[in-house]
Amino acid sequence: MIEIENVRKSFGTLEVLKGIDLTVQKGEVVTVIGGSGSGKSTLLTCINGLEPIDSGRILVDGTEVHAKATDLNRLRRKIGIVFQQFNAFPHLTVLENVMLAQVKVLKRPKAEAEAEAVKQLNHVGLGDKLAVYPSRLSGGQQQRMAIARALAMSPGYMLFDEVTSALDPQLVGEVLDTLRMLAREGMTMICVTHEMKFAREVSDRVAFFHKGVMAEIAPPDHLFGAPRDPELQKFLSATH
Numbered sequence: 001m002i003e004i005e006n007v008r009k010s011f012g013t014l015e016v017l018k019g020i021d022l023t024v025q026k027g028e029v030v031t032v033i034g035g036s037g038s039g040k041s042t043l044l045t046c047i048n049g050l051e052p053i054d055s056g057r058i059l060v061d062g063t064e065v066h067a068k069a070t071d072l073n074r075l076r077r078k079i080g081i082v083f084q085q086f087n088a089f090p091h092l093t094v095l096e097n098v099m100l101a102q103v104k105v106l107k108r109p110k111a112e113a114e115a116e117a118v119k120q121l122n123h124v125g126l127g128d129k130l131a132v133y134p135s136r137l138s139g140g141q142q143q144r145m146a147i148a149r150a151l152a153m154s155p156g157y158m159l160f161d162e163v164t165s166a167l168d169p170q171l172v173g174e175v176l177d178t179l180r181m182l183a184r185e186g187m188t189m190i191c192v193t194h195e196m197k198f199a200r201e202v203s204d205r206v207a208f209f210h211k212g213v214m215a216e217i218a219p220p221d222h223l224f225g226a227p228r229d230p231e232l233q234k235f236l237s238a239t240h
């Protein structure tokens, strides 16, 4: 499980996370919504230790992410993260892209890495694209490749940061379908998203961030059906 306890974080004089508390249980899907600059991406980068925090603590399976003694590289293997901006090695095929970190980071034998890559690429519906170069994939296919690459590392947790927001509208659905599938399979996920319909369908709980504060968190029926926080009410009426 992921335990976030009173986490504060500033960039210079700007306090971006103002005491966040959130526990995500194994198998739970939590989506995070909120306006631009509210701290959503920062929270994800703090969870996998890409960003330091100023106070509070974050535990992943009981290991404190920002403790000095923590082996961050090891901890990060448990946490897959997929961003809005896709990055692949253009000179490697789709299959090779999904194999690379398995071999380099996990030291898996090539044959094993290849088998896992094929499995995960099939899983996200790219079984027919193994030998293709990333530039030949559509945006939605590229994002699904990024998801396969993260899954191939056998993570316990997946963090998604607006993975559909750079996509043409007709490609959003296929990526959301992939996330829905992972949710159904019981993957523990935190998804930052602007897709309210998706958040409503897939989440166990939805968290609304406003100016560095988690202003409300509730099951989707409650959060969307009967929002209590006035800023959330404003946000929802603006996005509908």
Ligand SMILES: Nc1ncnc2c1ncn2[C@@H]1O[C@H](COP(=O)(O)OP(=O)(O)OP(=O)(O)O)[C@@H](O)[C@H]1O
Residues within 6 Å of the ligand: 011, 014, 016, 034, 035, 036, 037, 038, 039, 040, 041, 042, 043
């Ligand atoms: N590396 C950084 N250095 C300085 N300021 C930063 C840095 N990263 C983020 N910020 C600032 O922190 C605030 C929160 O940023 P964050 O990216 O977490 O917001 P967000 O909720 O993900 O927004 P969006 O919906 O636009 O992605 C913003 O004001 C941003 O400008």
Ligand SMILES: [Mg+2]
Residues within 6 Å of the ligand: 040, 041, 042, 161
């Ligand atoms: Mg963001």
